[in-house]
Amino acid sequence: MGPTDRGVSRRDFVKAAVAIGGTSALSACLDREGAPDLDTGPEDLSALPARQHAWNESLSRDEAGNVTAARHHVLLLLDYAGEGTPTDGDSDTVEQALRGLERAYPRSNEGLLFTVGYTPAYFDRYDASLSDSVDLPRPEALAPFEDPEPDEPDALVHLASDYGQVVLGAEEALLGERETLNDVDVSSFGDVFERADRRTGFTGAGLPAANQDVDGIPDSEPVDENAPLFMGFTSGFEANQASEDRVTIREGPFAEGTTAHLSKIQLHLDQWYDQDSRYQRVGKMFSPAHADEEKVEGVGNNLGTDSGLDGDQDRTLEDARTKGMVGHTQKSARARDENDSPLILRRDFDSTDGGEAGLHFLSLQRTVADFVETREAMNGTDVADQSAVGTRNNNGILQYMSVDRRGNYLVPPRDHRSLPRPDP
Amino acid sequence: MDSRQWTRRDLLCASGAVGVGALAGCSGLLEEQSTGRNPPVVEDRPDDIYLPSHAEGMAMIGMQEVGGRMVALMYSFAHRFWTVTGEVTELVQPGGDVHLMASIWDPDSGTVLPVDSGLGFELTKGDWSAERAPWTMLSQNMGFHYGDNMALDGEGTYTVTVETGAVGTERVGDFADSFGESATAEFAWEYTEAARDEIAFRTLDDAGDLGALDPMEMDMPLSVAPSAEELPGQVFGSAEAGDVEFVAAVASAEDGDALVVSPRTRYNGYVLPAMSLSATLDRDGSTAFDDILTAAVGPDLGYHYRASVDAVESGDELRITTDSGPQVSRHEGYETAFTDVPDVSITAD
Numbered sequence: 001m002g003p004t005d006r007g008v009s010r011r012d013f014v015k016a017a018v019a020i021g022g023t024s025a026l027s028a029c030l031d032r033e034g035a036p037d038l039d040t041g042p043e044d045l046s047a048l049p050a051r052q053h054a055w056n057e058s059l060s061r062d063e064a065g066n067v068t069a070a071r072h073h074v075l076l077l078l079d080y081a082g083e084g085t086p087t088d089g090d091s092d093t094v095e096q097a098l099r100g101l102e103r104a105y106p107r108s109n110e111g112l113l114f115t116v117g118y119t120p121a122y123f124d125r126y127d128a129s130l131s132d133s134v135d136l137p138r139p140e141a142l143a144p145f146e147d148p149e150p151d152e153p154d155a156l157v158h159l160a161s162d163y164g165q166v167v168l169g170a171e172e173a174l175l176g177e178r179e180t181l182n183d184v185d186v187s188s189f190g191d192v193f194e195r196a197d198r199r200t201g202f203t204g205a206g207l208p209a210a211n212q213d214v215d216g217i218p219d220s221e222p223v224d225e226n227a228p229l230f231m232g233f234t235s236g237f238e239a240n241q242a243s244e245d246r247v248t249i250r251e252g253p254f255a256e257g258t259t260a261h262l263s264k265i266q267l268h269l270d271q272w273y274d275q276d277s278r279y280q281r282v283g284k285m286f287s288p289a290h291a292d293e294e295k296v297e298g299v300g301n302n303l304g305t306d307s308g309l310d311g312d313q314d315r316t317l318e319d320a321r322t323k324g325m326v327g328h329t330q331k332s333a334r335a336r337d338e339n340d341s342p343l344i345l346r347r348d349f350d351s352t353d354g355g356e357a358g359l360h361f362l363s364l365q366r367t368v369a370d371f372v373e374t375r376e377a378m379n380g381t382d383v384a385d386q387s388a389v390g391t392r393n394n395n396g397i398l399q400y401m402s403v404d405r406r407g408n409y410l411v412p413p414r415d416h417r418s419l420p421r422p423d424p
Numbered sequence: 425m426d427s428r429q430w431t432r433r434d435l436l437c438a439s440g441a442v443g444v445g446a447l448a449g450c451s452g453l454l455e456e457q458s459t460g461r462n463p464p465v466v467e468d469r470p471d472d473i474y475l476p477s478h479a480e481g482m483a484m485i486g487m488q489e490v491g492g493r494m495v496a497l498m499y500s501f502a503h504r505f506w507t508v509t510g511e512v513t514e515l516v517q518p519g520g521d522v523h524l525m526a527s528i529w530d531p532d533s534g535t536v537l538p539v540d541s542g543l544g545f546e547l548t549k550g551d552w553s554a555e556r557a558p559w560t561m562l563s564q565n566m567g568f569h570y571g572d573n574m575a576l577d578g579e580g581t582y583t584v585t586v587e588t589g590a591v592g593t594e595r596v597g598d599f600a601d602s603f604g605e606s607a608t609a610e611f612a613w614e615y616t617e618a619a620r621d622e623i624a625f626r627t628l629d630d631a632g633d634l635g636a637l638d639p640m641e642m643d644m645p646l647s648v649a650p651s652a653e654e655l656p657g658q659v660f661g662s663a664e665a666g667d668v669e670f671v672a673a674v675a676s677a678e679d680g681d682a683l684v685v686s687p688r689t690r691y692n693g694y695v696l697p698a699m700s701l702s703a704t705l706d707r708d709g710s711t712a713f714d715d716i717l718t719a720a721v722g723p724d725l726g727y728h729y730r731a732s733v734d735a736v737e738s739g740d741e742l743r744i745t746t747d748s749g750p751q752v753s754r755h756e757g758y759e760t761a762f763t764d765v766p767d768v769s770i771t772a773d
Binding site (some may be wrong): 020058142143145147170215216266270271274275276277279283288320321322323324325383385386387388389390391392393394398399400402 | 541559590
């Protein structure tokens with residue numbers, strides 16, 4: 001039985017356990033999820049992909065063919081505990097810990113998927129500069145109405161699995177709180193890293209509805225049971241996602257790596273659910289044409305593998321001027337390359353950290369500039385300047401979120417994932 | 425108007441918010457009180473500005489000067505309003521405890537900044553907090569403001585932070601170098617239901633008739649457009665359609681002449697923000713201009729729409745098309761108006 005089939009209270013419980021973390025949460029997860037009979041990972045790790053972010057091949061797909069994200073996530077923001085630059089011994093410690101995870105679980109949504117990334121602040125420890133083939137600026141505000149705090153730990157570990165107990169166990173192992181995972185001996189980061197922050201979340205049908213009793217969502221329990229995210233609509237359409245190839249760095253010492261942008265977003269969905277009509281929600285999420293033509297059934301699974309824009313992105317300004325609103329999808333779809341590919345690969349998920357409805361927006365892209373371009377398209381400032389659409393009002397979903405933190409990371413290729421120098 | 429004047433009023437109102445008696449100074453309506461504060465919407469509403477079922481006052485929480493602008497925070501009881509997207513209006517039923525409002529203006533000119541800024545509220549009380557990007561709104565007795573119904577965490581002392589956002593609308597004249605940065609105003613607010621229920625309310629006998637409530641007598645400027653006589657530049661005509669009066673002028677701009685269109689509400693003359701306007705200028709049978717107008721705000725022109733033009737000559741025919749009416753939420757009495765505004769033509773005199 002998969003982890004999705006046993007009812008709301010169990011899912012709710014597992015989500016809560018992931019959010020709390022620790023040994024008691026882990027054992028609680030084991031009680032609720034049962035102990036899934038998971039294979040261990042390979043003994044010989046040489047066949048693992050060079051790209052840490054090569055997850056799609058090992059994730060499942062939905063009926064339409066879209067890649068389905070793993071359901072439970074933990075983000076560990078880590079500070080290097082030593083002084084100055086890491087030693088070779090430190091790198092070995094980190095690498096051994098990561099290899100332990102790989103041996104413990106298969107590299108899949110039912111097992112464990114993870115990446116490790118490093119901030120510009122980390123690379124600043126070194127005199128040498130990052131190769132020009134890597135675009136990794138410090139995080140900054142990306143809209144005139146936001147004032148995010150920068151996330152500048154040294155490293156970010158993203159753990160993902162369909163099983164809450166797997167991400168929790170992996171976290172504990174890395175932090176030295178357990179010595180075996182799935183009956184495989186594992187090691188920890190030891191005293192190389194200190195945990196600076198811990199963020200958790202989930203995505204997938206049922207989880208948002210089961211966890212909607214948080215600040216930022218009305219008490220009327222408005223989140224659809226079939227919705228994979230709190231805003232009530234499906235996302236991650238194949239056609240709206242960049243391929244892993246598209247987000248992979250092509251040249252230089254970090255070729256086969258990627259960059260990650262992580263923002264911590266608070267959701268404010270009182271207006272969304274209590275004041276906006278479904279017509280407005282569909283129009284603001286997708287496009288006014290989606291609302292007028294009632295293209296979206298339920299949470300939107302009927303749309304298949306693309307969001308059914310049908311050229312709506314080219315009518316963004318026209319819609320802004322005549323329909324009084326523009327869709328988030330419509331606006332964002334304007335950020336495409338010469339091959340009509342999106343620029344970013346979203347691996348975001350919802351959160352109830354701090355008792356607040358949130359979104360950990362994690363995206364992968366070849367250059368951080370690709371993310372900035374996509375975010376600018378989403379801001380729609382150009383549209384607001386030339387129409388009745390406001391800076392945030394009626395401008396996609398900007399009105400319903402605030403960005404608290406932003407961080408940029410280099411996710412090196414697997415060969416350089418453990419405390420890399422800027423010029424490995 | 426000089427800034428000191430507003431600052432004095434600031435103090436007046438800040439103290440006025442404390443006691444019910446002093447509230448009179450900041451409340452435009454102190455008439456009969458009622459608990460049934462959301463009477464039914466009148467039947468057979470006209471597609472024009474009409475007198476609503478009731479009128480209500482508001483109470484000032486405070487005013488502050490931050491980032492070169494004045495920020496006022498006010499509240500009333502929660503009430504219905506309508507959101508607007510294109511020609512679609514959606515009724516928002518009263519919900520929560522209060523209707524929280526903010527207004528922002530230039531202290532020197534008194535020009536209300538009815539602009540795209542992404543303004544945000546954050547309310548905190550102990551561990552409780554709520555954030556909101558309120559709607560831009562238009563009401564008959566207050567004109568343009570930001571507001572929304574909000575649920576609170578009971579009575580007590582709240583800290584309300586107003587993040588103004590940077591003024592996104594083009595800024596002209598002496599505003600060119602102002603308001604480009606966001607500013608934060610923080611207010612302490614002692615909320616009690618009793619004080620809220622003291623806020624004035626009255627029903628209207630002539631509800632549903634064409635017309636509008638008078639602007640409140642406020643200790644802060646309202647978003648009234650400059651009269652045709654006051655409008656700088658050369659006013660060359662005006663026209664009215666769909667309860668919107670369009671005043672057209674030519675003003676000098678940095679890069680030559682600007683065609684200025686200043687739409688305002690019938691009756692109260694409030695500026696109408698967040699419209700999509702376009703215009704053509706015909707001269708002797710040929711088209712001298714055909715493009716969209718973009719929003720701008722200046723200390724003398726107020727909030728208006730404009731485009732660069734070579735010139736406007738006597739006899740030119742200006743045709744103004746409203747691609748969409750003001751995309752701001754409406755208080756009762758404005759929700760049926762301005763949704764389908766006919767084109768207007770003005771011949772330059």
